[in-house]
Amino acid sequence: MIFWFVLYQDKMNRNKIMKEQTNKNKIPASAGNIAVQVDDLTVAYNYKPVLWDIDLEIPEGVLMAIVGPNGAGKSTLIKSILGILKPIAGSVSIYGKSYKKQRSLVAYVPQKGSVDWDFPTTALDVVMMGTYGSLGWIKRPRQKEKKAALEALEKVGMLPFKNRQISQLSGGQQQRIFLARALVQNASIYFMDEPFQGVDATTEIAIINILKELRKARKTVIVVHHDLQTVPEYFDWVTFLNVKKIATGPVKDIFNDDNLTKTYGINYKVSIQE
Amino acid sequence: MSSAQIEIQLIASLVAIACAIPGTFLVLRKMAMISDAISHSILPGIVVGFFITQDLNSPLLIFLAALTGIITVVLVEYIQKTGLVKEDTAIGLVFPALFSIGVILIAKNANDVHLDVDAVLLGELAFAPFDRLLISGVDVGPKSLWVIGIILIITIGLLLAFFKELKVSTFDKGLAASLGFSPAIIHYGLMSVSSVTTVGAFDAVGAILVVALMIAPAATAYLLTTDLKKMLGLAIGFGVFSAIAGYWVAHWLDASIAGSITTVLGLLFLVVYLFAPSKGVIAVLYREKQQRTEVSLLTFLLHLRNHSEENERHVNHLNEHINWQKVRSKTVLELALKNNMIVINNDIVSLTKKGTLFTTQAIDYIITNEDSQIEGMKDDFFLFRG
Numbered sequence: 001m002i003f004w005f006v007l008y009q010d011k012m013n014r015n016k017i018m019k020e021q022t023n024k025n026k027i028p029a030s031a032g033n034i035a036v037q038v039d040d041l042t043v044a045y046n047y048k049p050v051l052w053d054i055d056l057e058i059p060e061g062v063l064m065a066i067v068g069p070n071g072a073g074k075s076t077l078i079k080s081i082l083g084i085l086k087p088i089a090g091s092v093s094i095y096g097k098s099y100k101k102q103r104s105l106v107a108y109v110p111q112k113g114s115v116d117w118d119f120p121t122t123a124l125d126v127v128m129m130g131t132y133g134s135l136g137w138i139k140r141p142r143q144k145e146k147k148a149a150l151e152a153l154e155k156v157g158m159l160p161f162k163n164r165q166i167s168q169l170s171g172g173q174q175q176r177i178f179l180a181r182a183l184v185q186n187a188s189i190y191f192m193d194e195p196f197q198g199v200d201a202t203t204e205i206a207i208i209n210i211l212k213e214l215r216k217a218r219k220t221v222i223v224v225h226h227d228l229q230t231v232p233e234y235f236d237w238v239t240f241l242n243v244k245k246i247a248t249g250p251v252k253d254i255f256n257d258d259n260l261t262k263t264y265g266i267n268y269k270v271s272i273q274e
Numbered sequence: 275m276s277s278a279q280i281e282i283q284l285i286a287s288l289v290a291i292a293c294a295i296p297g298t299f300l301v302l303r304k305m306a307m308i309s310d311a312i313s314h315s316i317l318p319g320i321v322v323g324f325f326i327t328q329d330l331n332s333p334l335l336i337f338l339a340a341l342t343g344i345i346t347v348v349l350v351e352y353i354q355k356t357g358l359v360k361e362d363t364a365i366g367l368v369f370p371a372l373f374s375i376g377v378i379l380i381a382k383n384a385n386d387v388h389l390d391v392d393a394v395l396l397g398e399l400a401f402a403p404f405d406r407l408l409i410s411g412v413d414v415g416p417k418s419l420w421v422i423g424i425i426l427i428i429t430i431g432l433l434l435a436f437f438k439e440l441k442v443s444t445f446d447k448g449l450a451a452s453l454g455f456s457p458a459i460i461h462y463g464l465m466s467v468s469s470v471t472t473v474g475a476f477d478a479v480g481a482i483l484v485v486a487l488m489i490a491p492a493a494t495a496y497l498l499t500t501d502l503k504k505m506l507g508l509a510i511g512f513g514v515f516s517a518i519a520g521y522w523v524a525h526w527l528d529a530s531i532a533g534s535i536t537t538v539l540g541l542l543f544l545v546v547y548l549f550a551p552s553k554g555v556i557a558v559l560y561r562e563k564q565q566r567t568e569v570s571l572l573t574f575l576l577h578l579r580n581h582s583e584e585n586e587r588h589v590n591h592l593n594e595h596i597n598w599q600k601v602r603s604k605t606v607l608e609l610a611l612k613n614n615m616i617v618i619n620n621d622i623v624s625l626t627k628k629g630t631l632f633t634t635q636a637i638d639y640i641i642t643n644e645d646s647q648i649e650g651m652k653d654d655f656f657l658f659r660g
Contacts, residue, residue, distance in 0.1 A: 046357060084451040100454070108452040115446045119302060120500045129442045133453035138435050165500035181449075 033060040033095065035189050035220040036081060041090035043073070043080050050076050052244050054090070058222060060188075063215045064237035065225040065251075069264050072242040074224040075111065078191045082108055094189065104134060107187035109178045111194050117167045123177050124162040127152055130184035152180040157206060172203030179207060189220045196227065208234050231255055278403040283521050285402050285419050286535060289475045290487050290513030292426040295433055296468040297488030298509045301496060302444050307362065308347060308465070309488045311369040313472050313481045315346040317376025320473065320481075325383065331405070331417040336473045343469025344462065346372060397480030399521075399531040418477050425474040429467055433506075440464070441502060479532040487513055490539040497550040512542055570606045575615060575633040578625050589621045 038056040042049055051073040058064060066074045079085040081092050083099045094102035107130070130152070131145040153159045156176040161169060169177065175195055182190055190211075196204050211221050211234075225231065231238060231251060238255050240246035240263040247259045300309055319342030323335030346368055353364040407417045414420070433440070443450035443460040450457050468488070475484045495508035520535030527534065548555050581587060589607070607623075610616045615629030625633070 079448070082452045084448055103452075103454050106452065108449060110446060110448040114448055116302075116304075119445045120496070120502045120505050121441070121445065122501070125502075126445070129446070129449060132438055132442055132455070135438070137439065137455070140438055167500075 035060040037093045039091050041080060041087050043076050043085055043087045054245050056245060056248055058220060060220050061218045062237035063211055063221045063235050065223050065231050065235040066239045066241055067225055068241035074241055075193050078193055105188040107182035107185035107190045109182045109192040109195055112175055117174060121166060123158060123164050123166060124149055126166060126177050127180045127184055130181040148184050152184040155183055156180045172199040175199050192223045194224050281403045281416050282399055283518050285422060285478050286399060286517035286521055287514045288422045288426050289478050290517040291510050292422060292429050292471045293475060293484060293487035294491045294509040294513040295429050296464060296471055298492040298506050299440055299444055299464055301489060301492040306489045307365050309468055310485050311346050311365045312343040312469050313485050314369040315372035316342045316473055317373050318342055318379060321376050321379040330477055331421050339473040340469040344465055347465045395480050395482050397476055397478050397532050399478050402478055422474050425470055432467060483532045483536050486536040486539050490543050494543045494546045497546050497553045516542060571609055572636050574606050575629055578623060579633050584622050587623045589623060
C-alpha cells in the first residue's frame with residue numbers, strides 16, 4: 001500500500017513537472033548561461049566527507065574534464081549532481097532549477113564496470129533504456145523510441161551489433177553502447193564517468209569526436225577523466241578536484257603544473273608542447 | 275485423474291509461476307539469498323496473523339507475514355549499511371532471529387490450534403483440496419487456489435506494468451536513478467511481491483521449498499538464454515513442468531509432493547547445467563579444447579613461417595622444436611593437412627598459400643586485437659571446429 005502511495009505521488013509529481021516543462025522554456029535563452037551550478041556541496045560516506053564544500057559553475061557549451069587522484073570524489077560529484085547520492089549539505093541546480101525538474105535535460109553515462117554485462121539483453125535494448133526517462137512510469141517504448149535508438153547506434157558505429165548480447169561485446173563496444181544510450185536521451189548536458197577506461201585507441205578517438213560534435217551543437221559535456229596527457233587535446237574546460245575543488249576554468253588558463261601539483265600532491269610535470 | 279488431483283497440480287503450477295516471476299529478478303539482482311531469508315522470517319508474521327484470524331488463508335495473515343518479510347529486508351540492509359558486517363552475514367543474523375521468535379510463539383501458544391512448524395515449513399499440498407472456499411454456501415474450489423490465483427494475477431499485472439522499470443533498475447541502478455525511476459521504490463516493490471508470494475505459497479509447498487521455486491527455474495533459464503523476456507518465459511515453463519512432473523513423481527513414489535517438485539527442479543538444473551548449448555559445462559569444456567587446438571595450430575603454422583631451413587621443418591623434428599608430445603603434434607599436423615594449410619614433401623612440411631594467408635591474418639588479429647579483424651576471421655576459425 002505504501003509502495004503504491006509513493007509511486008502515485010511520484011507519478012503525480014512527474015506529471016506536474018512534465019506540464020511545467022512543456023509550458024515554460026527549460027533553458028533560459030541568453031548567451032553565457034550557466035548550465036550547472038553547484039553551491040557548498042558536501043557529501044559524506046559514513047560521516048567521512050568525500051567532497052568538501054564544493055562551489056562550481058559550469059558554463060553552457062563547454063567540454064569539461066574533471067581530474068583528480070583516486071578517491072578525489074570525481075564520480076561522487078557527478079552522482080550528487082544527478083541526485084543518485086544525497087549530499088549532507090549544499091545544493092545543485094541545472095539551468096537555475098533543481099535536478100528533479102530538469103531531469104529531461106540531462107544524460108548520464110556511468111562507469112562501465114558499474115553494471116553486470118552478463119545481464120540477458122541486447123545492445124539495442126540497452127540503448128532503448130535511454131528513452132525510458134522521457135516515457136515515464138509504465139508507458140512502454142514503441143517504434144519511435146526504437147527508431148531513435150537505432151539512429152544512436154548508427155552514430156557510434158554499432159548498428160551491425162544491435163542484436164548482439166552485451167557480454168559478447170568488447171570493452172570498447174560496450175562503452176560505445178553506453179554513449180549511444182546517452183545520445184538517445186537527446187539531452188543538453190551529458191555527464192560521463194570515465195568513458196575512456198579500457199577502450200582501445202580507435203574507440204577513444206571515435207568517442208572524443210562525438211563529444212566534440214556535441215559541443216559544436218552547444219551541448220555541455222562533463223567527463224571524469226584520468227589521462228592528464230590528453231586533457232589539452234580533448235577538452236576546453238577543466239576542473240581540478242581532490243575532496244575540495246582546487247581550480248576550475250578554461251584549459252588554456254589553468255591547466256598548469258601549479259594546479260596539478262596542488263591536486264595530486266606530488267611535484268607533477270606535464271610536458272605540453274606549446 | 276480425480277478433481278482433487280487436478281486441483282493439486284493447478285495449485286502447484288500457479289505457485290510455480292508466481293514464484294518464477296520475482297525469482298527471475300532476484301537471481302539477476304544477485305539476491306537469491308534474500309528469498310531464503312524472507313521465507314524463514316515470515317514465520318512470526320504467520321503465527322501472529324494466525325492467532326488473530328485463526329485462518330491460514332486470511333488476507334490479514336498474508337499482509338502481516340509479508341510485512342515481516344519487508345522488515346527482514348530492511349533489517350538486513352540496515353545492518354549491512356553500518357559497514358561492520360557483509361551482506362551474507364547480515365542475512366544470516368536476521369532471519370534466524372525472526373524465525374526463532376516464530377518457533378517460540380508456536381511452542382508457547384499454538385499447542386491447541388492447528389498450526390505447527392512442520393506445516394509452515396514443509397506445507398502439504400495433498401491436503402490443499404480439503405480446505406474449500408464457500409461463498410454463500412456454494413463450493414467454489416480450494417481456498418489456496420484462490421489465494422495463489424489472486425497473488426499471481428497481481429504479480430502478472432505488476433510485471434506487465436513495470437517490466438521496463440524492473441529491467442532498467444536491475445541492469446543499471448545509476449541510470450534508473452538519474453532517469454527518475456527511484457531504485458528504492460522498485461526494490462521494495464519487488465521485495466513486497468516476493469514476500470507476498472512466499473506467504474501465499476507456504477501453504478502449498480512450504481515456506482522453505484518456495485525458495486527452490488523462486489531460484490531454481492530462474493537459474494536454469496539464465497543458462498539458456500540471453501533475452502530477459504525469454505528468461506522469464508523459460509523460468510515459468512520450468513517451474514510449471516517441475517510442479518506437474520513433481521506431483522506425478524510423488525504419486526509414483528508415494529512421497530511428499532513438495533519434496534518431489536524440488537527434486538525435479540534440481541535435476542532439471544543439473545541437466546541444463548551440463549548440457550546447455552553455450553553456457554553448459556560440457557559446451558564450455560568443448561570450446562576450451564577447441565581453442566587449445568586452434569592456438570596449437572597457429573603456433574605450428576607460425577613456426578613454419580618463421581623457419582625456412584629444412585631441418586626445422588622436418589616432420590620428426592617438429593615435436594622436438596615446438597616441444598609437444600607425439601599425439602598432439604600428430605593431431606595438429608593432420609588438422610593443418612586436412613584444411614590444405616600445409617603440404618608434406620619427403621617429410622618436409624611447408625605452408626601452402628592458404629596457410630600463409632591464414633597465419634598472417636591471425637597474427638594481425640593478435641597484434642592489433644581489433645574487433646573488425648576477428649569478425650572476418652571467425653568463419654575461418656570455425657573451419658577447425660569439429
